Amino acid sequence: MQFKRSVFFLFVVVLALSVPLVGAQDAQVIKIASQSPLSGPQSVLGTSIRNAVELAIEQLSGPLTEMGYSVEFVPFDDQATPDVGVANANLLVNDAAIMAVIGHLNSGVAIPSSEVYNDNNLVMVSPANTNIAITDRGLPVVNRICGRDDTQGAAGAAFAASLEGVESVYVLHDTTAYGQGVADFFQKAAAEEGLTVLGFEGTTETANFEGVIQPILALDPDLIYFGGIYSQTGIFINQARAAGYEGLYMGPDGFDSSEFAELAGDAGVNTYYTTVAAPPTFYPAAAQFIEDYTAKFGEPPQPFAAQAYDSTGIVLAAIQSVLESGEELTREAVAAAVRATENYEGMTGTYTFDDNGDPELATYVILQVGSSDPAEWSNNAVLADFQAPSPLAAAAEATPSS
Amino acid sequence: MLDAGRSSLGSVSARSVLGWVYRFILFPIGQMLVFIVGAALVLTLLSYLLALLFPEPRPNISLMTQVNRQLPGMIVSGITIGFVYAMIALGYTLVYGVLKFINFAHSEIFMFGSVVGFEVMQRLAEGGNLPGWSPVLLVAFVVLAAMLASGLLAVLIERVAYRPLRGAPRLVPLISAIGVSFFMIDVVRAFQAITRNDFNLTYPLNNLEWIRNPVKLAIGEATVNIRPTQFIVVLGAVVTLIALNYFVNGTKLGRGIRAVSQDMATAGLMGINVNRMISLTFFVGGAFGGAAGALFGMNVGTVTPFVGFIPGIKAFTAAVLGGIGNITGALLGGLTLGLIESFLNGLLVYFPVLGQRYTDVFAFSVLILILIFRPSGLLGERVDEKV
């Protein structure tokens, strides 16, 4: 590197920056961040989470504005990659105005990122992370308003067992933390329900599933359960049907995107899926949300959008309670207030967090794909829905209180 | 097979026409058939042997029954994907033959072909007259469009990213190629994200009646669904491969390419326009990648900008397996790899501890073993370095 040139360059930069900086703002600013994949194959869901948080801040920050605070929104793209998520986390904890994070979509990203939040007492509310390790680590700042994979897998298995003519299942997963995790719970629960598990296989294939399909056809299961994300599972069922598979098809909430209908086409019709985040249409209270969201962003909300909206609402309410209590507005105070949330009335349910940050009662829904038209996705039929307590809540119930 | 037609086309007597047909059509097809049957037989025997040695009981059927049931399907899918690999591998091998470097970006040329194939079909579908096309015409049109687009792209890439580097140390163009590969992925993604707001590109095959009706074939306990798209892949591959064989071995331009790959400097001295020959090689290799992309897309239904990577690596493996630089080798390598992979998927389910998630590990192990024990590949000649 040539010295004279580089030093000249440096000099110019310094001079340019010595130009007076734009002054700091006077209004007190509270920022809410979101982290979700805005690029990559899962960006449809991630973008929807981002948009819902933005909408929630717009609509729900009224009380805080009245108190003289302005609430701003900072979206981050975690690219569904742990490293990027952690790097973002390290970036955003340094903005003292950021009081909470809404996210992530992927448990594999949320787990390492939440360690950083925890170090900095920054509260995180997840609308979508179902991995059990999210809350089972007992971090005080980590909360979620959705259900858990263990319950989801078991719910799927119980439902599969209840279906007529289903005696054997073949379980596939995508070898990721999410897919393999939930598929494993499904497999165990299915065996307990008396179903024959014909196989438990993982595949990283994303385009050509012929090699995966052949052994399944030979075993001829009544139902295939695929623990994975729509971008993979939608293509899979399309090819499996073409290769002659005639049994049933089921999966976890990773199926839950209108993209599934597009990718699977007619082959995807009648597919069952469990979810911890029922479609907005499922909640009567969400009608207004759907309307507002569609008006603002030009497309209907995807799954988890309503949950992201409620997560934001919980956070804003917690901040408000801190301010009202006269305490200093610190991250610790906000984190404590979020954990102390009791009976928050969101459009997707009423939320109370247990000591691990799980909702005491989470909703699980089983749906069936009704049409290959992506526009019809939110009209998928709800076959069953029930609320299950979190492990802590269940244990508390089981031990008689003295 | 592809070295069969050494002699140029002379006088057009009946006998020479017959000889031509034999040399450029019957002989190659025969060779492919012999090879496929042989490979399939070997792998079949291996499956049964493993089934006998490790009689892991299945929950509902015996392992033998499972093998009986899945074998035909495995062979069909192995051949299908094998031909795709072979077509991509040709691009690697042609370029390697001429420039002695790995065109890492070839996987993206394949991807581009599959995306162009989608675009063409989607435009036709949006025009509303897709079902009106005759199947043969439609497939030919889509494949030719993809070939043209990918071929031109390959030429462009060579012109911009490789030609200025010719003669530089070997690592330099290889790294440039890696750069091109990354660049292409994101350019296609950006384009699709802006125009369609989505980059999972699903071929509009659902409203084509003829493409949705598989041929059901009952073999013993097994029923195989052979999908029309699988026919298309195999047929398209065979037709284009024969065309390539004729082009390389039976035409003047092909001779030029062979001359350049033998010795670039001498070919230049002999009055061959080396740059034009290299562009031509890229065009032909790219066109094959594009054809493979479109056929692959039609077969699997959905493609993305990321679809090139895995088949690209596999096809490269195939090219090495067959002996890189050797055209017949690419074909055989592709078929071998396709069959091996398909059988591995079937065989690994015998072993619950391993399972299909280890398929790629085994596929790579095959590559490594072959490279260690026969570095020149199946058909490559061992070239001792001149000292």
Added chain:
Amino acid sequence: MAANSVRQTPWTTVRATLKRPVVAGAMLIFYIVAAVVILSSLDRGNLWFPFYSTLLFPTLILSPFFVLAAPVQGWFKGVLVVVLLFVAIPYLGMRDTSYLELVIQICIFAGLALGLNIVVGFAGLLDLGYIAFFAVGAYMWAMFTSGAPTVFNINGWLVPETAFYIFIIFGIIVAAIVGILLGLPVLRLRGDYLAIVTLGFGEMIRVIANNLDQPINFTNGSQGLFDVGRPPIPFFMRDGVLTAERMLGLSITNVEPLSQQLLFYFIAIGIVAIIIMVARRLDNSPIGRAWTAIREDEVAAIAMGVPLVRMKLMAFAMGASFAGAIGVIYGAKQTFVSPESFSLIQSISILAMVIVGGMGGIRGALLGAVIVTLLNLLVLKNLSLQINALRNVDFIVPIINFRIQNWPSQLEPAKYERLIFGLLLILMMIFRPAGLLPEPRRRMELAQKKEEEAILGEGASPAADVLNDQPTVTARPDAEQA
């Protein structure tokens, strides 16, 4: 240029002044101080924060390279670099830990780039699966200290966290052994084949890590190893932070994580310093000469008595051991190790660092690591943040009258990492194939002449100027025969 410099123009006077040690030194000090002051007083709430931090932080981090190239005395360079590393950056880190995080990431990648540089740059073995050794190191530490239910987690009894420093050594040894085991069968292969086989090995190790939760749970499979142990914070680190807080009048709310980050920072620069020293000693030794010989001409090298396989294995093992040590640090810093972090993309981005900086050179590899890491983690991200911030306030670009809100969200810069990355590789190969800082071995004697010329006076010969700017490495025999 040379012709002009004979005449005395104001410009030449400026240049001559700039070259005076006192002036250059004063400018460097001014620059570093100014950059630190501006960076640390910038408020994240500022609308233009991403823009400023994108401009200033990279130049601050790159300043050691300017310092080393500056016409000042050796001891002064040393003092400047030490002040930068031990005062300026920690101070900045106390004000904003994200900068500390960035520097740690840069150190991690610098260590990896230096390791790969030994394999690719010194010995000329193209390794596309280098990340596997990094994974070995990371898993090494994570397996024994993770709270995940692995076979090593015996009722919650784990390897104590104080063992961290011993595990760095274990990481070195185990990664080197893995390097030798992988290298033994494949190192006889030709260049391109080696590339693809190492790529295969890299993928295989990842797949195996992803699946080694059955039948015995070693790696916790795809769930990854969470809750990985960290080295204990020594008391003096915490005390130091508190003292600094008192003395500088800062208010630090996160003493614990900050001390942790600072500890990792010092560990990281320490290990990078050791790696630099090792690499330099290797380069400047019979081993380094043998590697260069192998890279230049294998046949001649072996005929001159260089045992090819042994020397290649040594290169492989050395490169691997660096990655192993760095991996242990990475595992501890990240506290989460999963197979996803060890993809081919990572291998290639490390390769890109080596290439961008200049293959075979130690400074080059460092520079490449800084540039590529900053590009990935700071520049692109900040561009996106800036656009978003401007969107929030409905900013309109003056002159061209462009509303930032009309910028399509599909075109956020952070989404196009690969595009920029790919473009960078292509352009580098076409215009500067020897990298930004070409290998010193090949420039050593030329640089010496340049310095002599610089001492002799301002009227530098045209040759010297050419040598300053042009990579002297790549002779490109013209292939356009036709």
Added chain:
Amino acid sequence: MAPLLDVRNLTKKFGGLTAVSDVTIGVEPRSITAIIGPNGAGKTTLFNLLTGIYKPDTGTMVFDGHSLVGLRPDQVNAAGMSRTFQSIRLFHGMTVLENVMVGMHSRLNISLFNTLTRTAGFNRQEVHVKQKASDLLRFVGLGGKGDEVSRNLPYGDQRRIEIARALASDPKLILLDEPTAGMNPQETVEAMALFRRVRDELGVTVVLIEHDMRVVMGISEYISVLDYGQKIAEGTPAEIRSNPRVVEAYLGRRAAGTTEPDMSAEVN
């Protein structure tokens, strides 16, 4: 006196082609031996067999009491036999001095520990290596050119570097493959003087492949003639000159009239 290099019945086939066929050659210590023969006679292949780059199909090669069969090239070098190449194969990016230093590899104590800790022994060795390399460069007439990049030197100098590099491992025997190819008459004369000094001053046995009869007849003490992979004659220059088979097989193909005076020429 036992021959330093004793090659018996050496055969190497490439596919159908027998490049070296049943060749038996003995080389006396401190001699200068030439191997001649028309192009394609198998001379370079013989060198490649001797230095372990190719493996012989049959036959024995004993060097200084040890068999060379099965040794790798670096082991052959360590055993005391070094070589140059027909087409110059220098390490072009390295300096002249470094090229020669690489040649010493098999004589050095290569220890990773010493390299990293820079023990006194290591430093002494480095000083010694540098000193010796400079000495060798001076010996071949390139003193003071050690810091130049080798590719920038003229052709004749590059040949000299190769010889210095080959001598760096203190060989007992050095194989020179067409060492004067491409040189002008003046350079050739100097090169011949150098070969003699290699033998006389360093005591290294020299075996060379050569086409230039002035060189062959001028300095070699023994000559072996190969044709189509077979040895067809051996002996002193005088014997070879008068051997009718050689004249027919080798010289006969060239214009005998022009080569005859060359063969008798004494060049010093």
